[in-house]
Amino acid sequence: MTIERFPVEEGAIMLFARAIGDPNPVYSDVGKARDTEVGGIIAPPTFVQSSAQFDPDYHLRPKLGQPWSGSGRNPTGVVRESGGGPSLTRGLHAEQEFTYHRPLRPGDVLQATTEPGKEWERQGRSGKLVFRERITEYRDQAGELVVTARSVGVQTERPVTEES
Amino acid sequence: MALQASRLAVGDRQEAVLVDDLTRTQIVQYAGASGDYNPLHSDEIFATKVAGYPSVFAHGMLTMGMTGRLLTDWVGDGRLLRYGARFVKQVWPGDTLTATAEITGLRSADGMPVADIKVETRNQEGDIVLTGTASARLDP
Known part of the structure; x- marks a missing residue:
């Protein structure tokens, strides 16, 4: 998966810093x-987490004309397919790691390329856990x-309110 | 202000309250800023009735972002070489989070002083919600 163009913008940086509650004037x-x-x-x-804004296919953003899993008239706008791929109800973020080569500045225009990494399973309190790495x-x-x-990312069999 | 290696020792610690009484609105702010609109984080009806959770909960990345402030306030702007986190437990609206960072190692990499740091973020019950590690470039 490739994000062709991720412009780093001053306004977006300000909004991101506000959202994480960081008043650092830098x-x-x-x-x-x-x-x-x-x-x-x-x-x-x-901040690079917000590159999702520039991924045209990002699955965690509602798209015009397509059913959305969040509530509207009904608790969810998507009828669960039997089986199928990762579901929004059971996907959680387990780990994240960044390696920095230099700070990002407004005006930078980045390209992001994602490759799948390792995949592993283990039994947890919420049933089978399937972990998938992406680089x-x-x-x-x-x-x-x-x-x-x-x-x-981790897919769980049941809701997780304890350690994933 | 950047940290000086000569003034640091393994075991040095910093602690900060990251958020007191986390609001659903801040979680929504993070959804908007990051672009992650997973309804688990902002849609109480979906989170409770469809997904089976007791309420919405924060993005792990919001906790990682808030915890990052403790690191950058300590080591200085643009000084992080690496920052990683594991999301151990969910963070819920109403939570108060406190993070601690501790120097676990001081070394030299390519002739430049580097600190290795361990971070932990806990909720008001004292439960760990995030554990992480970071490395930062220091002044000599």
Whole structure:
């Protein structure tokens, strides 16, 4: 899976910093950021997560004209297919890891390529747990690797309210 | 301000309250900022009636993002080389989260001083919700 164009934008950085409750001016105040060691606005460490906004097929965003699993007239807009692939009700994020090569700045335009990694299973309190790893490389406009992300998702048999 | 390796020791710690009484609105803010609109995080009806959870719950990445603030406030802007987290337990609306970071190692990588750090985030019950590790570039 490839995200062809992930522009890193000043407004998006500000909104992301607000959402994680981080008032550090290096994420929102051009004047103050200029006087810091990094010399300008940078993105917070987990910001590349918002590359999902630029993935046209991202399954966790409602799309025009398509059924959405969240509630409207009914508790869900999607009738569960028997079997089938990963379900929104049972998918959880288990692990995330970022390796940074340089800070991201407004004006960067990244490309993200995701490859599947390892897959493993174990028995947990919520039944069988299936873990899937995905590795995403974010490269900048010069083709340089700027962030590598390793994500592990887990599919559970039952709702998990204890350790996954 | 970046940290100086000469002033740090293994075992040095920082602690911060990340959020007091996490609101559903902040979870919705994170959904909008990240683009992850999984209804488990914002749609109480879906989360309870369809998915079988007691309520909506926070994105693991919101907890990781909030925990990251403790790290960057400590090591300085643009200093992280690596940051990883495991989501141990769900974070629910109303939770109060406190994170601790501790230096577990000081080393040199390519001639530059680096700190290895362990982080833990706990809820108001004292239960760990996130464990993680990070490495940061220091000044000599």
